[in-house]
Amino acid sequence: MRKNRPWPSGLLLxxxxxxxxxxxxxxxxxxxxxxVLAEGLTGPSLTHPFGQDRLGRDLLSRTLYGAxxxxxxxxxxxxxSLGIGLVVGAAAxxxxxxxxxxxxxxxxxxxxxxxxxxxxxFAAILGPSITNVVIALSLIGWVGYARLTRGQILVVREMExxxxxxxxxxxxLRVILRHLLPNIVGPVLVEASFxxxxxxxxxxxxxFLGLGTQPPxxxxxxMLDEARQYLLVAPHLTxxxxxxxxxxxxxxxxxxxxxxxxxxxxxx
Amino acid sequence: xxxxxxxxxxxxLPVMWGVSTLVFLLIHxxxxxxxxxxxxxxxxxxxxxxxxxxLRLDRPLPEQYLFFLHxxxxxxxxxxxxxxxxxxxxxLQALPATAELAVTGLGVALMIAVPLGTVAAVxxxxxxxxxxxxxxxxxxxxxxxxLAPLLILAFAIELNWLPVSGRGGLGxxxxxxxxxxxxxxxxxxxxxxxSLLEVLGQDYIRAARAxxxxxRRVILRHGLMASVIPxxxxxxxxxxxxxxxxxxxxxxxxxxxLGRLTLQAIQARDYPLVQGCVLVISFGYVLxxxxxxxLYAYVDPRIRYE
Numbered sequence: 001m002r003k004n005r006p007w008p009s010g011l012l013l014x015x016x017x018x019x020x021x022x023x024x025x026x027x028x029x030x031x032x033x034x035x036v037l038a039e040g041l042t043g044p045s046l047t048h049p050f051g052q053d054r055l056g057r058d059l060l061s062r063t064l065y066g067a068x069x070x071x072x073x074x075x076x077x078x079x080x081s082l083g084i085g086l087v088v089g090a091a092a093x094x095x096x097x098x099x100x101x102x103x104x105x106x107x108x109x110x111x112x113x114x115x116x117x118x119x120x121x122f123a124a125i126l127g128p129s130i131t132n133v134v135i136a137l138s139l140i141g142w143v144g145y146a147r148l149t150r151g152q153i154l155v156v157r158e159m160e161x162x163x164x165x166x167x168x169x170x171x172x173l174r175v176i177l178r179h180l181l182p183n184i185v186g187p188v189l190v191e192a193s194f195x196x197x198x199x200x201x202x203x204x205x206x207x208f209l210g211l212g213t214q215p216p217x218x219x220x221x222x223m224l225d226e227a228r229q230y231l232l233v234a235p236h237l238t239x240x241x242x243x244x245x246x247x248x249x250x251x252x253x254x255x256x257x258x259x260x261x262x263x264x265x266x267x268x
Numbered sequence: 269x270x271x272x273x274x275x276x277x278x279x280x281l282p283v284m285w286g287v288s289t290l291v292f293l294l295i296h297x298x299x300x301x302x303x304x305x306x307x308x309x310x311x312x313x314x315x316x317x318x319x320x321x322x323l324r325l326d327r328p329l330p331e332q333y334l335f336f337l338h339x340x341x342x343x344x345x346x347x348x349x350x351x352x353x354x355x356x357x358x359x360l361q362a363l364p365a366t367a368e369l370a371v372t373g374l375g376v377a378l379m380i381a382v383p384l385g386t387v388a389a390v391x392x393x394x395x396x397x398x399x400x401x402x403x404x405x406x407x408x409x410x411x412x413x414x415l416a417p418l419l420i421l422a423f424a425i426e427l428n429w430l431p432v433s434g435r436g437g438l439g440x441x442x443x444x445x446x447x448x449x450x451x452x453x454x455x456x457x458x459x460x461x462x463s464l465l466e467v468l469g470q471d472y473i474r475a476a477r478a479x480x481x482x483x484r485r486v487i488l489r490h491g492l493m494a495s496v497i498p499x500x501x502x503x504x505x506x507x508x509x510x511x512x513x514x515x516x517x518x519x520x521x522x523x524x525x526l527g528r529l530t531l532q533a534i535q536a537r538d539y540p541l542v543q544g545c546v547l548v549i550s551f552g553y554v555l556x557x558x559x560x561x562x563l564y565a566y567v568d569p570r571i572r573y574e
Contacts, residue, residue, distance in 0.1 A: 253408060
């Protein structure tokens, strides 16, 4: 047994950022969209600990509200992906035969595209908005969960208790819902926590490229994009939203590592 | 090996066909009229009709699809709506820049990851191990659009050692390659560590130690060599991630490669160019994945028989 496990700090970081997201309206010292043009690009001060952006908006408030956007997008997109992935993967794994063949070839083709490229293409087609980002990320996200679910189902399906349930006359749907899915929760949960991190990065990437959330919505990616022009005069605009993303993603990765250790102590 | 090779290569065909069809549908079912994008809303109806005909947009979709497949096989991907150059030529122009960046990025990743992962495995459980694992996790957790501005700030603006952007000499390559390589190094070093730990637990390693080989030789010669296989796989599988990372990295550093071209094409709604870019990147991805599988099968003969 190893001490010094990283996952408690991961849990702490993630809980912290989640609280910031939930309590943003209470915690934020200013409105995230209120402009004070005369104070544009001012560095950190007592009243504005993270400084102010080009339009004099309070960067701390914007970063806090940014956490809301990130978590909202990630929660919805991961839930949708997970839902589709579980259903499709379970169907492919359980029924096998042509259903499996059809589903897996489609999955192969979708996985032949680098994920972010497909997300960029979808987002560009659908038009830039936060809803479309969620749709784009869900459309590409389910594939990984489907593959994982199918693989796990193939293993569990052969176990004796499943044969026993079948022999007792268990119907397909009941077998899948009551006996197969509960036995694969672990690996799927691990995958989802890493997935959460990658959706947060993907949303920020799309917004950074101008294909995601639109101004004045405070998204970390969009804030970093805007900050690029002022790197020389106002590096704080890059520093704080960047730090927010790194802390969040790191926490989620710590957490995923920890969950994986719990489920499979050999790994890590 | 011959039969396996042939089977894998033949399997490429349906996947590539599927990829091209999906790209075609994606582009052609997109709401929005390319003719309007090109000519603007004020264009005369006659001019629109002429352009529509020259782009074959007046034909039914199945016919356009056949024409597209024919062009694909003969290397004709149409002309860019804006620069009026053949798409194929534009892609060929951009490809070397991306290849240069990707290979250097991979090199940077390996140079960081192999020592880091080895030290972590050999000194397992020590402060050095925790330190290097933390660095690896940091690498994975810092997105390239956060890392790139920080690198520019430090090395191009404050220290003034390197150029901010563009492609040219070796100096131009350093920051984009570092940006691309860092995240990759994080993933790789974790893999090197895990793989080496497993190998170092094997009996033949104990045998090598027992016959009196120096620890250095045991690790470098017997350990690292054997742990190379899983690392190859990760390198191959992550190459696609490297390519997609190039989209953002190239955009930030104004690097004239495929990634930036793709984004510009998407923003300009230059449909033939978007189609060509997405196709080339996906084909590259599929090819690298297959090459990885083949290499893997070559190094470890057990795999072919599954």
